[in-house]
Amino acid sequence: MSTVTHDHPHDLSHDQDHDHHDHKPTGIMRWVGSTNHKDIGTMYLWFSFTMFLVGGAMAMVIRAELFQPGLQIVTPEFFNSMTTYHGLIMVFGAIMPAFVGFANWLIPMQVGAPDMAFPRMNNLSFWLLPPAAFLLIAAQFAPGGGAGVGWTMYAPLTTQAGPAMDLTIFAVHILGISSIMGSINIITTILNMRAPGMDLMKMPLFCWTWLITAYLLVASMPVLAGAVTMTLTDRHFGTNFFNAAGGGDPVLYQHVFWFFGHPEVYIIAIPAFGVISQVIPAFSRKPLFGYASMVYATASIAILSFLVWGHHMYTAGMPVETQLYFMYATTLIAIPTGVKVFNWVATMWQGSLTFETPMLFSLGFLFLFSLGGFTGLVLSVVPVDVQLQDTYYVVAHFHYVMVAGALFSAFAGIYFWLPKWTGKMYDETLGKWHFWLSLIFFNITFFVQHFLGLAGMPRRIPDYALQFAEFNKISSLGAFGFGLSQLLFLYVVVKCIRSGEKALDRQWDGADSLEWTHLPSPAPYHSFTTPPKL
Amino acid sequence: MTTKQNTDNYYVPGLSHWPITASLAIGLLGFGASLTVNHMTGGNILLLCGFLVLFFMFAGWFSAVAHESESGSYNAQVDKSFRWGMSWFIFSEVMFFGAFFGALGYIRLYSIPDLGSLEHQALMWPGFKAGWPSAGPHFSTSGFSPMEAWGVPAINTGLLLSSGVTLTIAHWGLLKKNRTQLIWGLAATIALGMTFLVFQALEYSTAYSEMNLKLTSGAYGATFFMLTGFHGFHVTVGTIMLWVILFRSVAGHFTPEHHFGFEGVAWYWHFVDVVWVLLFVLVYIL
Ligand code: HEM
Numbered sequence: 083m084s085t086v087t088h089d090h091p092h093d094l095s096h097d098q099d100h101d102h103h104d105h106k107p108t109g110i111m112r113w114v115g116s117t118n119h120k121d122i123g124t125m126y127l128w129f130s131f132t133m134f135l136v137g138g139a140m141a142m143v144i145r146a147e148l149f150q151p152g153l154q155i156v157t158p159e160f161f162n163s164m165t166t167y168h169g170l171i172m173v174f175g176a177i178m179p180a181f182v183g184f185a186n187w188l189i190p191m192q193v194g195a196p197d198m199a200f201p202r203m204n205n206l207s208f209w210l211l212p213p214a215a216f217l218l219i220a221a222q223f224a225p226g227g228g229a230g231v232g233w234t235m236y237a238p239l240t241t242q243a244g245p246a247m248d249l250t251i252f253a254v255h256i257l258g259i260s261s262i263m264g265s266i267n268i269i270t271t272i273l274n275m276r277a278p279g280m281d282l283m284k285m286p287l288f289c290w291t292w293l294i295t296a297y298l299l300v301a302s303m304p305v306l307a308g309a310v311t312m313t314l315t316d317r318h319f320g321t322n323f324f325n326a327a328g329g330g331d332p333v334l335y336q337h338v339f340w341f342f343g344h345p346e347v348y349i350i351a352i353p354a355f356g357v358i359s360q361v362i363p364a365f366s367r368k369p370l371f372g373y374a375s376m377v378y379a380t381a382s383i384a385i386l387s388f389l390v391w392g393h394h395m396y397t398a399g400m401p402v403e404t405q406l407y408f409m410y411a412t413t414l415i416a417i418p419t420g421v422k423v424f425n426w427v428a429t430m431w432q433g434s435l436t437f438e439t440p441m442l443f444s445l446g447f448l449f450l451f452s453l454g455g456f457t458g459l460v461l462s463v464v465p466v467d468v469q470l471q472d473t474y475y476v477v478a479h480f481h482y483v484m485v486a487g488a489l490f491s492a493f494a495g496i497y498f499w500l501p502k503w504t505g506k507m508y509d510e511t512l513g514k515w516h517f518w519l520s521l522i523f524f525n526i527t528f529f530v531q532h533f534l535g536l537a538g539m540p541r542r543i544p545d546y547a548l549q550f551a552e553f554n555k556i557s558s559l560g561a562f563g564f565g566l567s568q569l570l571f572l573y574v575v576v577k578c579i580r581s582g583e584k585a586l587d588r589q590w591d592g593a594d595s596l597e598w599t600h601l602p603s604p605a606p607y608h609s610f611t612t613p614p615k616l
Numbered sequence: 617m618t619t620k621q622n623t624d625n626y627y628v629p630g631l632s633h634w635p636i637t638a639s640l641a642i643g644l645l646g647f648g649a650s651l652t653v654n655h656m657t658g659g660n661i662l663l664l665c666g667f668l669v670l671f672f673m674f675a676g677w678f679s680a681v682a683h684e685s686e687s688g689s690y691n692a693q694v695d696k697s698f699r700w701g702m703s704w705f706i707f708s709e710v711m712f713f714g715a716f717f718g719a720l721g722y723i724r725l726y727s728i729p730d731l732g733s734l735e736h737q738a739l740m741w742p743g744f745k746a747g748w749p750s751a752g753p754h755f756s757t758s759g760f761s762p763m764e765a766w767g768v769p770a771i772n773t774g775l776l777l778s779s780g781v782t783l784t785i786a787h788w789g790l791l792k793k794n795r796t797q798l799i800w801g802l803a804a805t806i807a808l809g810m811t812f813l814v815f816q817a818l819e820y821s822t823a824y825s826e827m828n829l830k831l832t833s834g835a836y837g838a839t840f841f842m843l844t845g846f847h848g849f850h851v852t853v854g855t856i857m858l859w860v861i862l863f864r865s866v867a868g869h870f871t872p873e874h875h876f877g878f879e880g881v882a883w884y885w886h887f888v889d890v891v892w893v894l895l896f897v898l899v900y901i902l
């Protein structure tokens with residue numbers, strides 16, 4: 083990276099002469115017909131935040147019902163529908179689009195390209211999200227209510243569910259098309275649009291993580307499409323894929339789903355690794371430790387992620403040999419993951435650290451994601467998982483990796499790049515408040531769920547035995563606090579956009595990728611219309 | 617509005633309404649299909665509208681791209697982007713078929729033998745004999761004949777394989793600037809592809825009318841019709857793409873140096889060919 087940064091003049095406006103022809107299209111067509119990666123990135127991010135609030139509201143319903151034992155607020159059917167759509171909306175509507183938003187904003191700037199490789203298809207990838215979201219929300223109003231089948235949509239429950247299931251299936255199809263097109267765009271941009279001199283091994287790690295994630299998406303999303311297509315034909319066209327009487331098997335669904343599902347969890351985690359790998363070096367004022375090993379570790383995680391799906395199915399019935407294979411393969415993933423955590427820590431070693439909000443969220447990520455990784459390791463052990471499968475321990479595990487992992491890293495990224503995107507600074511004090519509130523309430527919500535799970539409380543149940551009452555109350559209070567804290571985040575972002583102080587071109591002195599070293603803040607509407615000299 | 621924002625090094629298209637049109641089409645199709653499969657009112661109308669908008673969009677968007685290509689907007693870098701894009705698209709299709717091939721393998725290797733195992737025979741399905749083809753324990757009494765490999769399917773294999781050859785001949789014609797060879801090679805490919813589709817339609821109708829082999833015929837019927845059906849759908853799409861390329865060739869599009877449109881379709885067609893060979897072996901012969 084050093085070749086990219088240092089020997090360059092800091093008078094940025096010379097390269098870009100952006101003042102003359104930085105004209106933006108106006109009116110609604112600017113957004114609806116956009117071919118601008120920055121506008122499309124912005125739309126992704128706002129869409130993601132909206133879905134985050136919708137999915138969050140569903141989580142509040144879940145935690146309100148679980149506040150005390152017994153059935154108080156909603157019916158069991160509605161409760162199941164809430165857990166289902168909370169999961170689907172958070173995974174496909176909030177987290178994934180958030181990182182695609184980052185990819186849109188950053189990849190062209192970081193590789194020195196004028197835009198994504200296929201700008202119109204890029205816009206289509208975004209505009210497929212609203213119809214998919216519409217279908218997911220319409221499912222709530224279908225006859226019989228939303229489908230209470232869980233975000234994993236296991237047969238035979240799904241082959242018996244009401245019309246909401248079909249809306250959900252088609253929503254998943256549309257989301258899949260969107261992801262595949264978005265990924266093809268990202269891969270092509272990275273492989274073919276890099277400025278001369280931007281070798282693959284000189285790219286910022288964020289680009290590497292997205293290259294690998296996009297590969298995972300192209301390889302796994304079609305498999306999910308296959309799984310829900312079989313569900314659809316089993317439901318309406320008389321096929322027997324998941325029906326034992328016809329020679330099929332419900333467990334087949336689980337295999338196909340998890341062949342997609344485990345790569346999917348890394349589709350969520352790997353771009354988060356990328357963001358963290360940009361933020362930690364910037365606030366340590368040191369280059370990333372072990373850049374090459376980071377790339378190789380990420381690639382090996384991606385390859386391994388296709389070989390471990392069985393760890394979600396230990397109790398579904400499989401031969402001991404198969405369980406052993408999946409157990410060993412799963413624990414192997416801990417090695418490249420360990421390499422990454424080691425490198426992040428080593429990056430901070432002897433750095434001149436400061437703790438602005440992005441760094442705080444990254445440190446939160448580091449501690450809590452690692453904790454989630456450890457509980458994953460616990461769950462990968464067959465005899466242990468046989469006890470813990472389908473308990474709140476699993477819920478705690480994946481919220482540590484997805485909320486404290488992926489979501490915290492998205493927050494880190496937003497605070498980190500807001501100055502570049504808007505040209506204005508967010509309120510540092512409020513940002514820190516957002517961090518500490520999120521951190522504390524997150525742990526109040528989810529740490530206790532480990533104990534609930536170990537004590538045997540099943541997941542996806544609206545009522546529970548009396549001995550679980552205390553910890554559930556604590557967890558619910560934490561969840562309400564966490565939900566409210568996110569409104570503060572909205573306030574911080576809006577305040578930054580409307581009345582933030584002017585940001586510097588290189589707001590973080592340790593940040594060394596092209597968008598900081600070669601472009602002013604805010605980044606001009608068209609950046610790098612001619613390739614930068616590196 | 618801005619069209620070409622810059623010409624020095626890159627091509628970035630201006631505002632376009634095609635993406636939002638496509639999103640409208642897909643939204644209508646998704647919602648319409650959800651209603652239709654549940655026999656609810658309005659579904660069919662929405663589906664129809666969805667398909668109309670979809671075809672309008674495909675026609676409009678692709679002619680815009682063909683126009684841009686012919687007017688020289690695309691440089692070598694854009695050409696390479698198209699190649700990367702098409703390759704990864706085909707890879708995603710491979711994975712889609714992979715899910716169904718995987719289901720076939722799982723059913724044959726695990727679920728059917730399991731159902732015929734001692735445990736299940738004694739407890740749930742007395743008398744069920746594992747084997748393939750099978751419609752599973754509940755439907756096996758209704759009886760169907762499996763599709764024979766060495767009749768129409770073998771002919772279809774020949775048709776598709778030769779269509780790969782004629783397509784390559786067309787490509788050679790394009791490379792040596794022999795337009796007649798290009799056009800006739802394409803026409804032959806289309807004819808072979810369409811004959812394939814006709815034969816497949818005949819095969820399906822025999823299956824339904826004479827062999828009692830249906831989509832509902834248990835595991836065999838499901839995997840047979842879903843795999844060959846999705847393949848047939850891809851042949852249909854490929855044939856439409858070939859028609860487009862044929863019209864463009866007649867209109868004088870493509871040069872030996874600059875003909876990604878042709879190559880993209882050719883790759884797609886060869887991919888569909890390869891899937892058929894796999895199908896022929898795994899679904900029909902084995
Ligand atoms: C060292 C890394 C990891 C290991 C060893 C691991 C292992 C496991 C295991 C064994 C389960 C199954 C538990 C059960 O259902 O009984 C599980 C569930 C889950 N994991 Fe992980 N995991 C790891 C990292 C991650 C990451 C990075 C994510 C996402 C960002 C993630 C998301 C999930 C989710 C969503 C589930 C629950 C799926 C469901 O709804 O059933 N995991 N994990």
Ligand SMILES: [Cu+2]
Pocket residue numbers: 343344347390391393394
């Ligand atoms: Cu997993």
